[in-house]
Amino acid sequence: MDKRDFLDEFIGHAKKDMQGELGEKFISTKLDRGQFLFFEGDATSALYLIESGVIEANVVRGDGKVYIFHFVFPGEVLGEGIAYGQNHHLFSAVTRKDAVAWRIAKNDLLRALEADHEFERYIMRVVGEKLDNSYVKTRCIAGERVERRITCILLKTMDESSEISEYPGKLDTPLTNRDISGLIGATEETVSRVMSRLKKKDIIGTRNKQLVVLDRDALIQYFESV
Incomplete structure (x- = not known):
């Protein structure tokens, strides 16, 4: 049986009568080092919750150099842009350490958010925290x-x-x-x-x-x- 500590914590923010059904919508995916979840420009089709391992979010510049946006650790999500209408991924996601990710299809997540506004507010808090982290990183790289x-x-x-x-x-x-x-x-x-x-x-x-x-x-x- 797959470990699901972070998944249980995640769906625990939904209404109790929805948690069982919501949990069934998540599919466990095992990822080897170097395996991609998605590429920059791909259509957004799912939200990913990392249960173990490390994922690297990056883009490849025109000169071929890789620019790393951030790392995604257990308990964190990828693809949260679907909650506010993002249709394409702005970066690629590649496995840095062998990982297990939980995947929920875009339409299943959107239905859950529509049915449970508390859960929707939780997802938007997650989005806000990631924006704050991006701001901190921007300040890091802005130093002289x-x-x-x-x-x-x-x-x-x-x-x-x-x-x-x-x-x-x-x-x-x-x-x-x-x-x-x-x-x-x-x-x-x-x-x-x-x-x-x-x-x-x-x-x-x-x-x-x-x-x-x-x-x-x-x-x-x-x-x-x-």
Whole structure:
């Protein structure tokens, strides 16, 4: 039986007499690393709730470089634009860590929202939170100094991912230098220099080939000092 902790929490915001039927509309999908949920420009056909793993939302620029919008962690959704009439995806969604996602068809979700205005308000709060996160990221990449942009992105991604870490206190992210350069609009060489500096200060490190923030307080202090 598929784990459904985040699904149960999600449908718990609907009316009790609707929860059973709503839950039956969600279909579990297992995703391997590198597998796409959808591509930029595809018609919106479903809402996805991530139960486990990590999804990367990105676009490919005209020069072929990948620009990462954000990462989507367990308990978060993709495709929420269908709630306010979005007809096409503005980015692609690709699996960064093997994942399980719950999928509900667009028409099934819209019927549920129409029948339950409390659930509709909940979905719009989710949309609002994602817009707030986008604003924070915009402020991150708007900084003049690349050091502040990098540390801001590290802190933002770390805060998003740490709540669902299976090991309390382990603050890891799916970020690579390529990812960070795509997030903040800097070259990989520049990102590499700053990251090397942070490693020498024992603020960040690697574990199992993954970036790990070793000292959050020191990272904040570094952010405030540059």
